[in-house]
Amino acid sequence: MTKKGLIQEIFSKAIFADNPKKYQITYRDFEFLREESLVDFIKESEHFEKIPASRIIAIKKNNKILFRKKIVEI
Numbered sequence: 001m002t003k004k005g006l007i008q009e010i011f012s013k014a015i016f017a018d019n020p021k022k023y024q025i026t027y028r029d030f031e032f033l034r035e036e037s038l039v040d041f042i043k044e045s046e047h048f049e050k051i052p053a054s055r056i057i058a059i060k061k062n063n064k065i066l067f068r069k070k071i072v073e074i
Contacts, residue, residue, distance in 0.1 A: 007053050010066055014038055018061075026058040027051060 014020045015038075023038035029051075036044060045051035059067040 006067055007056055007059070010059050011038070014061070022061050024060045025056060026060075028055045028057060033057060 010023075014023045020038040024035055025038055025041040026033055026035045027041070041051075056067070057069050057071070058065060
């Protein structure tokens, strides 16, 4: 499964089958990393119009990591 597919699956389950307030999204905002709840992230990203899924670094549910992107440091 591709990363985008995995992210979409997690978001879908969170929104339709769980409490989305339990999820924290960490994403890259220019040179900084920001962490927001799933609900706030969807509002901020305007449904991925302003912030694409490719900028998501990690997704957590109750401090359990569900998704983490490998980051290569140079």
